[in-house]
Amino acid sequence: MSAAFEKVAILGLGLIGSSISHAIRKYGGAKTISGHAKSVETLRIAREIGLADSFHDNPADAVKGADLVILCAPVGACGALAAAISSAIRPGAIVTDVGSVKGAIIKDVGPHVPQHAHFIPGHPIAGTEQSGPRSGFAELFENRWCILTPLSGNPVEKIAALEEFWTGFGSKVERMEPGHHDLVLAMTSHLPHLIAYTSVVAAADLEEVTQSEIIKFSAGGFRDLTRIAASDPTMWRDVFLNNREAVLELLGRFSEELSVLQKAIRWGDGETLFNLFSRAREVRRGIIAAGQDTAAPNFGRDPTHKA
Numbered sequence: 001m002s003a004a005f006e007k008v009a010i011l012g013l014g015l016i017g018s019s020i021s022h023a024i025r026k027y028g029g030a031k032t033i034s035g036h037a038k039s040v041e042t043l044r045i046a047r048e049i050g051l052a053d054s055f056h057d058n059p060a061d062a063v064k065g066a067d068l069v070i071l072c073a074p075v076g077a078c079g080a081l082a083a084a085i086s087s088a089i090r091p092g093a094i095v096t097d098v099g100s101v102k103g104a105i106i107k108d109v110g111p112h113v114p115q116h117a118h119f120i121p122g123h124p125i126a127g128t129e130q131s132g133p134r135s136g137f138a139e140l141f142e143n144r145w146c147i148l149t150p151l152s153g154n155p156v157e158k159i160a161a162l163e164e165f166w167t168g169f170g171s172k173v174e175r176m177e178p179g180h181h182d183l184v185l186a187m188t189s190h191l192p193h194l195i196a197y198t199s200v201v202a203a204a205d206l207e208e209v210t211q212s213e214i215i216k217f218s219a220g221g222f223r224d225l226t227r228i229a230a231s232d233p234t235m236w237r238d239v240f241l242n243n244r245e246a247v248l249e250l251l252g253r254f255s256e257e258l259s260v261l262q263k264a265i266r267w268g269d270g271e272t273l274f275n276l277f278s279r280a281r282e283v284r285r286g287i288i289a290a291g292q293d294t295a296a297p298n299f300g301r302d303p304t305h306k307a
Contacts, residue, residue: 004165005030005068011059011081012072013037013046014232015127016098018136020070021051023169026138036062037133038073045133060088068165071097071109076238079108091116094158098124100185102149102178104242110151118158121149121178123185124171129230142170149178186246191254193236194247196228 008030010017017035024030035052036059037043047055056062063069063085071078078097089095095113099105102121113119126144128135146166150159163173176184203222240247257276264272 004028004161004168005066007032007034007066008068008070009034009036009062009066010052010070010072011036011062011085013042013051013133014072015131015135015140016124017070017072018046018051018133019126019138019140020072020098020136020169022136022138023141027168027170029165029168030068034062034066038077042133049133051133051136058084060085063088063090065090067093068162069093069095071095071099074232074235074238075099075101075104075242078105079112082109082112086112086114089114089117093117094162095119096122096148096162098122100125100189100239101243102181106149106151106178118154119151120154120159120162121151122162122166123147123149123181124166125185125189126171127231129227131232131235139170141166144171146171146173147176147181148173149176149181182243183246183249186243186250190239190243190247191250193228193231194240194251195254196225197236199225200229 008020008024010020010033013021013035017037021033021035024033032054033052034054034056035043035046036056037046040057043055043057046052054062059081067090069085069089071081073081078099082095095109095117096119097105097109099121100123102123105121106119109121110119124141124144124146126140126146128140148159148162148166159175166173199222260272261276263269264276
C-alpha cells in the first residue's frame with residue numbers, strides 16, 4: 001500500500017493504537033506517525049519500542065499537521081479528547097475513531113470536529129484480551145471487518161481514502177448506519193462479553209467450589225469465557241455505559257431465551273433442548289463458512305501452547 005496520508009496522529013497507544021502503528025510500518029499508509037497517550041508510562045514504553053516518529057504529552061501537539069487523526073481512546077474519553085484537539089485539526093483532515101459504539105461517539109465527538117475537517121466514525125472489529133502498548137501487532141486487522149459509519153456531508157473521496165487505509169492492512173470494509181452498527185455489535189460482541197464477565201464472577205463467588213478448583217478443572221468452555229473476561233475493564237465499562245439501549249434490549253431477549261431453557265431443563269423437555277442446541281450449532285457452522293473462524297480442532301489452537 002502506498003502512503004495514502006502524509007501524517008497520521010494516533011491518540012491512544014494501547015492494543016488497537018499500537019497495532020495500527022505496526023501495520024503502518026509493515027504495510028504503509030502514512031509517511032510519518034505521531035503518537036499521544038494519557039499515561040506517562042505508556043508513552044515511555046511507546047518511545048522504547050518505536051511506535052511513532054514523534055511522541056506528545058499534549059494531544060493537540062500530536063495532531064498538528066496530521067491529515068488523518070485516529071482516536072484510539074476508550075469510548076467515554078473520546079469527547080474530551082476531541083475537545084482538546086479541536087483547534088489543532090488542520091483543514092481537510094479526516095478524524096476517525098476505533099470505538100465499538102458509534103451513536104455515543106458521534107454525539108460526543110462530532111461537535112468538536114471543525115467544519116473544515118471531516119469526521120468519519122469507524123470500528124475495526126479486531127482485538128485480543130491483551131491491552132497496552134506492547135500488545136499490538138501488525139497482523140491484527142488481517143481478514144477482519146472494519147465498519148465505517150459515514151455521516152451526511154462526508155466527501156466520497158475522503159471515505160474512499162479511509163477505506164483504502166484499512167484495506168491496506170488486510171481488512172474488509174463495510175459501511176453501516178450508526179444505530180444499526182450499535183445493535184449488531186451489542187449482539188455479536190457486547191452481550192457475549194457481559195455473559196462472560198458474569199459467568200466468571202459467579203463461578204468465583206460459588207462458596208461450594210474453591211478458587212483453586214475452578215482454575216484447576218477449567219474445561220474449554222469456562223477457559224474461553226475467562227479469556228473474554230480478561231479484556232480491558234475501562235474499555236468495556238465505557239462500552240456498556242454508552243450503548244446501554246441496545247445492550248438492554250438484547251439482554252431482555254437473552255433473558256427470555258434463558259427462561260425457555262430453564263423451563264426445558266426443569267421439566268425434562270429434551271426436544272426443546274435438542275432443537276435449541278441444533279440451531280446454535282448451525283450458527284457456528286455459518287461463522288466457519290463465512291471464513292470468520294476455523295473448523296480445526298481446538299479452534300485451530302496449537303495444543304502444545306499453554307496459554
